[in-house]
Amino acid sequence: MAHALRGVIAPVPTPFDADGSVATELFTAHAHRVLADGCVGIAPFGTTGEANSVGLSERMSALEALAQSGIAPERMVPGCGVTNIADTALLSRHATDLGCAGAMLLPPFYYKSVPDDGLYDYYARVIDTVGRDGLRIYLYHIPQIAGVGMPVPVARRLREAFPEVVVGLKDSSGSWESNAAFLGIDGLAVYLGSEKPLMEALELGAAGTITVSANLNPGPIAEVIRLFDAGDRDGAARVQERVSAFRTLMEGYPTIPMLKRLLAVATGDARWAAPLPPLPAVPEGEGRDLARRLADEFGILAAA
Amino acid sequence: MAHALRGVIAPVPTPFDADGSVATELFTAHAHRVLADGCVGIAPFGTTGEANSVGLSERMSALEALAQSGIAPERMVPGCGVTNIADTALLSRHATDLGCAGAMLLPPFYYKSVPDDGLYDYYARVIDTVGRDGLRIYLYHIPQIAGVGMPVPVARRLREAFPEVVVGLKDSSGSWESNAAFLGIDGLAVYLGSEKPLMEALELGAAGTITVSANLNPGPIAEVIRLFDAGDRDGAARVQERVSAFRTLMEGYPTIPMLKRLLAVATGDARWAAPLPPLPAVPEGEGRDLARRLADEFGILAAA
Numbered sequence: 001m002a003h004a005l006r007g008v009i010a011p012v013p014t015p016f017d018a019d020g021s022v023a024t025e026l027f028t029a030h031a032h033r034v035l036a037d038g039c040v041g042i043a044p045f046g047t048t049g050e051a052n053s054v055g056l057s058e059r060m061s062a063l064e065a066l067a068q069s070g071i072a073p074e075r076m077v078p079g080c081g082v083t084n085i086a087d088t089a090l091l092s093r094h095a096t097d098l099g100c101a102g103a104m105l106l107p108p109f110y111y112k113s114v115p116d117d118g119l120y121d122y123y124a125r126v127i128d129t130v131g132r133d134g135l136r137i138y139l140y141h142i143p144q145i146a147g148v149g150m151p152v153p154v155a156r157r158l159r160e161a162f163p164e165v166v167v168g169l170k171d172s173s174g175s176w177e178s179n180a181a182f183l184g185i186d187g188l189a190v191y192l193g194s195e196k197p198l199m200e201a202l203e204l205g206a207a208g209t210i211t212v213s214a215n216l217n218p219g220p221i222a223e224v225i226r227l228f229d230a231g232d233r234d235g236a237a238r239v240q241e242r243v244s245a246f247r248t249l250m251e252g253y254p255t256i257p258m259l260k261r262l263l264a265v266a267t268g269d270a271r272w273a274a275p276l277p278p279l280p281a282v283p284e285g286e287g288r289d290l291a292r293r294l295a296d297e298f299g300i301l302a303a304a
Numbered sequence: 305m306a307h308a309l310r311g312v313i314a315p316v317p318t319p320f321d322a323d324g325s326v327a328t329e330l331f332t333a334h335a336h337r338v339l340a341d342g343c344v345g346i347a348p349f350g351t352t353g354e355a356n357s358v359g360l361s362e363r364m365s366a367l368e369a370l371a372q373s374g375i376a377p378e379r380m381v382p383g384c385g386v387t388n389i390a391d392t393a394l395l396s397r398h399a400t401d402l403g404c405a406g407a408m409l410l411p412p413f414y415y416k417s418v419p420d421d422g423l424y425d426y427y428a429r430v431i432d433t434v435g436r437d438g439l440r441i442y443l444y445h446i447p448q449i450a451g452v453g454m455p456v457p458v459a460r461r462l463r464e465a466f467p468e469v470v471v472g473l474k475d476s477s478g479s480w481e482s483n484a485a486f487l488g489i490d491g492l493a494v495y496l497g498s499e500k501p502l503m504e505a506l507e508l509g510a511a512g513t514i515t516v517s518a519n520l521n522p523g524p525i526a527e528v529i530r531l532f533d534a535g536d537r538d539g540a541a542r543v544q545e546r547v548s549a550f551r552t553l554m555e556g557y558p559t560i561p562m563l564k565r566l567l568a569v570a571t572g573d574a575r576w577a578a579p580l581p582p583l584p585a586v587p588e589g590e591g592r593d594l595a596r597r598l599a600d601e602f603g604i605l606a607a608a
Contacts, residue, residue, distance in 0.1 A: 020389060020390065020429065020433075047414075052387040052388060052412075052414035052415075053387065053388045053389070053412070053414070053415075054388055054390065055388055055389075055390025055391045055394070056360060056391060057390075058390060082387075083356040083357065083386075083387075084356060084357045084358055084359055084580070085324060085357070085359075085580065085581065086324065086358065086359025086361075086362060087359045087360060090359065107582070108356075108357070108581070108582050109413075109414065110351075110356035110357070110413065110449070110450070111356075111449065111582060111583060112448075112449060112451070114582040114583065114584075115582070115584050117584065118581050118582030118583055118584050119581070119582050121581035121582070122581035122582045125324065125581060129324070144416075145414070145415065145416060146414070147416065147451040276388070276389065277389065277412070277422050277423070277425035277426035277429060278411070278412050278415060278418035278419070278422030278423050278425070278426045278452075279415060279418065279422055280418075280419050280421065280422050
């Protein structure tokens with residue numbers, strides 16, 4: 001995993017104009033902010049980024065806008081996985097040609113309970129269809145939302161068959177048993193979807209974390225990794241405690257709608273507040289209340 | 305529901321060449337065959353048609369190929385629903401401009417447990433984005449696969465708000481309670497996804513059935529509806545018995561892979577046998593065994 005990003009990666013949310021198109025200047029401004037505040041990279045068009053609520057052509061143009069705004073493509077791991085080989089390859093080729101660090105690929109998530117061989121064949125054919133030596137794939141395991149997970153044996157088989165291509169994995173299952181199993185796959189750069197077990201994951205060789213919290217609290221999460229890497233485990237553990245307390249507080253709210261409402265409060269731009277259907281918006285008052293609490297308890301969004 | 309198709313509609317499967325592209329001549333030949341054998345229409349790119357395994361541009365070109373092969377667009381209700389408003393509108397506008405009877409729309413199926421208002425807003429925005437008076441929508445309820453269903457209250461609300469547009473619904477839930485609830489929505493043309501409760505559904509005003517079995521057994525299913533409409537309920541019930549026995553037999557096999565294997569046996573073209581990943585293929589021997597049984601017991605595929 002020599003080339004994988006080490007640290008905190010933000011799965012940035014996607015802001016929309018009233019007509020449903022991506023509000024590009026808000027999108028790029030937020031990406032620059034999290035990178036300035038401690039993230040080593042961004043993962044646009046993940047679950048948090050409402051990737052599957054955005055049309056294919058707009059996903060590509062918004063990714064280009066991030067690059068044109070001055071974000072180095074090698075700091076981006078965009079979500080490129082849809083339900084079919086052709087369009088997944090289309091998005092992945094586009095990201096590869098743009099110079100992105102990788103393409104994060106959901107399993108095909110329409111048919112449920114598909115056999116392991118079917119999932120393996122799917123990825124093998126995506127790789128073949130992309131047809132680019134520069135392709136780097138990050139597998140994405142989030143069974144509670146996608147309805148289809150990435151079985152550990154399939155991830156291992158793909159890593160072994162395509163060691164130059166299948167370089168990373170994000171595990172958003174929230175299961176430590178799952179986390180540990182993926183962390184045991186040789187040479188795979190594993191990122192947990194939650195920063196709560198970050199210390200334990202780093203001990204097992206995790207590359208970092210790709211967590212929704214990185215959109216609000218990137219500095220302290222990055223600090224845990226910095227102190228860990230410097231050999232200061234006590235210092236890292238102290239910061240981890242605050243980092244975990246923040247996550248626990250946030251877990252009481254609907255993740256994507258509340259993140260977007262908080263960014264609307266912080267930026268003063270109401271466009272941030274509204275996810276695309278079918279996701280609902282969080283009422284403004286709830287966002288203001290939580291923003292106040294985050295400012296008081298964690299010094300986050302203190303300018304709001 | 306004056307303009308909805310009355311009868312049996314076949315959700316036709318999609319055959320692929322080795323490179324994953326649609327095998328157009330096999331596709332159109334099968335569509336012509338089921339229409340000649342008793343179907344009143346076809347529903348390409350449904351779940352059976354592996355719609356979500358096919359890229360957007362190819363879905364549109366394959367639909368055009370069906371029309372160019374001489375199938376009247378007013379006999380086609382293609383699946384046009386993906387996970388986002390923009391591409392769902394793109395496919396629906398294309399189908400509308402082609403003159404199709406309607407566009408069948410899955411609920412957005414990535415995020416689970418979304419609120420009813422979010423689903424309603426999603427369809428309302430699709431309708432607005434399509435921007436065509438000729439748009440006719442068939443809702444599609446298949447929660448066991450999509451992971452997101454069409455709640456009865458949302459279907460009723462959409463029907464009432466857009467009576468010229470939301471004209472039909474396919475219920476593949478397999479639940480009679482669900483079937484009956486949708487059949488109770490005024491003016492909605494309801495098609496069950498199974499022909500087993502066809503008689504009961506017709507009694508409650510069903511428009512027909514859109515069933516995978518229509519790809520193999522269209523004549524007898526159409527005969528049930530013809531006899532029912534002619535007032536011969538005893539005759540209809542006798543045919544229904546055989547129709548249900550066929551369905552029960554088929555339920556013992558993986559639906560899409562076995563249908564495709566049987567068509568490979570019947571046509572002698574092995575391309576039919578292979579679904580796109582992640583779906584697996586059924587071994588040739590199993591297909592031959594079942595084909596023999598279908599020929600013996602039901603006179604289906606007797607030429608094989």
